[in-house]
Amino acid sequence: MSNFQDLRRQAGRLITDPLVPLISRLRLTPDIMTAIGLVVNLVAAVVIGFGHLLWGGLIFLLAGLFDLLDGALARYMQKTTPFGALFDSTVDRVTEGALFLSFIFITGVGAWPYNVTFQLVLIFLALIGSFLTSYIRARAEGLNIDCTVGLFTRVERVIILTLGLLLSQVFIALAIVVVLSFVTVGQRFVHVLRQARK
Amino acid sequence: MSNFQDLRRQAGRLITDPLVPLISRLRLTPDIMTAIGLVVNLVAAVVIGFGHLLWGGLIFLLAGLFDLLDGALARYMQKTTPFGALFDSTVDRVTEGALFLSFIFITGVGAWPYNVTFQLVLIFLALIGSFLTSYIRARAEGLNIDCTVGLFTRVERVIILTLGLLLSQVFIALAIVVVLSFVTVGQRFVHVLRQARK
Numbered sequence: 001m002s003n004f005q006d007l008r009r010q011a012g013r014l015i016t017d018p019l020v021p022l023i024s025r026l027r028l029t030p031d032i033m034t035a036i037g038l039v040v041n042l043v044a045a046v047v048i049g050f051g052h053l054l055w056g057g058l059i060f061l062l063a064g065l066f067d068l069l070d071g072a073l074a075r076y077m078q079k080t081t082p083f084g085a086l087f088d089s090t091v092d093r094v095t096e097g098a099l100f101l102s103f104i105f106i107t108g109v110g111a112w113p114y115n116v117t118f119q120l121v122l123i124f125l126a127l128i129g130s131f132l133t134s135y136i137r138a139r140a141e142g143l144n145i146d147c148t149v150g151l152f153t154r155v156e157r158v159i160i161l162t163l164g165l166l167l168s169q170v171f172i173a174l175a176i177v178v179v180l181s182f183v184t185v186g187q188r189f190v191h192v193l194r195q196a197r198k
Numbered sequence: 199m200s201n202f203q204d205l206r207r208q209a210g211r212l213i214t215d216p217l218v219p220l221i222s223r224l225r226l227t228p229d230i231m232t233a234i235g236l237v238v239n240l241v242a243a244v245v246i247g248f249g250h251l252l253w254g255g256l257i258f259l260l261a262g263l264f265d266l267l268d269g270a271l272a273r274y275m276q277k278t279t280p281f282g283a284l285f286d287s288t289v290d291r292v293t294e295g296a297l298f299l300s301f302i303f304i305t306g307v308g309a310w311p312y313n314v315t316f317q318l319v320l321i322f323l324a325l326i327g328s329f330l331t332s333y334i335r336a337r338a339e340g341l342n343i344d345c346t347v348g349l350f351t352r353v354e355r356v357i358i359l360t361l362g363l364l365l366s367q368v369f370i371a372l373a374i375v376v377v378l379s380f381v382t383v384g385q386r387f388v389h390v391l392r393q394a395r396k
Contacts (some may be wrong), residue, residue, distance in 0.1 A: 006351060021215030048363065057363030064356050074269060092352060093332060099359065100325040103368060107317040112310060119305040120318070127298040127322075131329045134291060138333060141340030154290060155206060158262050161297065165246065 015065070017073035023073055030074035034088050037066030041095035049102035056102075063095070083196035084141040090132070090189065097128035115148050120189055126174045130157055131179025134190045149191045152180035201361070214270035222270055228272035230340045232286050232298025235264030247300035251316035252302075261293070280341040287337050288330070288387065296327035308370045317369055328355055347389045355388035365386035 023033070040063035048056030070088055074080045101124050109117050133153065140147035157177055164173020220280055221231070238261035242300045246254030249275050272284055307315050331351065340343035362371020 017278050033250060044396075053363045053366050053368065057360055060356075060363060061360050067356075083282065089332070089336070093329065095323065096328050096352075096355075100321050103321045103372070104318065106368060107321075108316050109314070109318075116305050116307070117279070120302065123301045123305075124322075124325075125296050127295065127325065128296075130294050131291065132262070132334070134287070134337060135329070135333050138336040138340050139289070142336050154294075158258075158265075158295075162255055162259050162262070165251045165258060166351075193298075 012068050012072070016068050019069060020072050020076045022071065024077055030070045030077070030079060030084050033066050033070040033073055034084070034091050037063050038091045038095060040066060041072055041091075042098055045095075045098040045102040047146050048099070051106055053106070060099070061125070065094070070135055080143060081196065082145055083192060086136070086139055086143055086145070086149055086192055090136055090185075093135055094128075097124075097132070098126070101128070117190040122171055122174045122178060126177040126181070129178050129185065130154075132185045133188070136185055136192075140188070140192055145192050145195055147188050147192060150184045152177075152184040156180070210266050210270070210284055213330040214266050217267060218270050218274045221267065222275055226271070227277070228268045228277060228282050229269055231264050231268035232282070232289050235261050235292060236289045238264060239289075240289075240296055243253055243293075243300040244297055246297070247258070249304055251304070258297070262341040265290070277395060279394065280343055281390060283391055284334070284341055284343070288334055288343050291333055292326075295322075295330070299320070299326070315339070320369055320372045320376060324375045324379070326378050327383065328352075330383045331379050334383055334390075338390050344391055345386050345390060347387055348382045350375075352383040354378070 040059060042062055044056050047059055050138065067088075070084075071080075074084055091163035104117075104120055104147065109120060133150065135146040137150070160173050160176050160180075161170075164170045208371055238257060241256050242257035246255055268282075272282055299319065302315075302322065303320055307318060331348065335345045335348070358371050358374050358378075359368075362368045
């Protein structure tokens with residue numbers, strides 16, 4: 001197992017080692033590389049959602065390169081920071097969420113009533129938002145950053161979803177969960193950023 | 199904000215305070231309460247998936263009670279452990295995943311071709327498995343438990359999904375991601391359990 005991970009790390013270095021000095025000369029920081037990776041990943045998700053799997057796959061591969069490079073650049077510049085690690089991990093989860101969401105559209109769901117697609121997207125976004133809210137806190141705590149702030153945590157989600165079920169208004173409840181979860185993710189992210197700047 | 203959270207905590211205590219001494223006399227441990235909560239939540243998800251929203255909502259509410267009680271019992275018995283905290287958090291994520299998955303079936307997806315439902319479930323499980331793999335590690339690290347083991351982490355997921363896209367076999371790739379992600383979640387969970395027993 002760990003042999004495989006060593007091999008993987010070495011293979012990664014074969015790609016990143018020649019590129020990292022060039023990038024650092026371009027004055028790109030690791031966090032900027034992470035942000036570029038996020039954008040490229042989102043483009044890949046949109047392309048895949050439109051059914052262009054091969055092109056989407058190639059763009060996704062390019063995004064993976066930025067993913068390798070942010071960490072490698074941080075180590076090369078000796079600029080590994082807890083904020084950078086949290087940003088990188090959070091972006092990884094967001095891009096995975098976006099990729100899986102794009103897969104919904106290649107099941108042929110587009111051919112069904114419009115409101116069904118909308119409902120499926122809502123369920124998906126609610127799951128992603130809920131997971132991200134909990135993930136960002138767990139990851140921050142793993143990096144010794146306090147992250148207990150948050151408007152809309154699990155208890156609030158449970159209350160809203162219970163009301164949605166009891167009143168047969170699940171999709172209204174989900175819409176509330178989506179909006180408030182992503183607000184909370186933003187809130188926690190800004191909180192971490194502020195602590196990092198101190 | 200923090201006033202609201204105080205209020206919420208007090209409301210929670212109004213429910214748990216009279217129950218906790220009773221439960222501790224029944225020799226139920228906090229981890230057993232978490233496990234019962236998991237089962238009740240999964241039952242709620244199945245009931246909701248079959249379209250019985252009101253009953254599902256009531257069972258979900260009952261599951262929420264166990265969710266309040268495990269932590270309250272642990273504090274009452276002075277048995278709060280890192281393993282218990284990780285178990286509780288992981289179960290929270292699993293039950294949220296199950297609940298959101300059950301919502302797929304109330305969109306009316308059952309009326310469409312069988313393979314579409316299957317594909318949607320596959321996408322959903324792949325997202326849940328991927329998130330859980332990363333979550334369990336982040337949460338363990340937040341509790342100062344090392345959790346770097348794992349057969350199938352993000353890099354492996356990216357490789358399999360890229361191949362799936364390039365070869366136009368996305369759903370085969372997703373099936374692999376589902377199986378190996380959940381194996382990895384189990385692997386990490388057992389790893390944490392073993393460390394906790396030392």
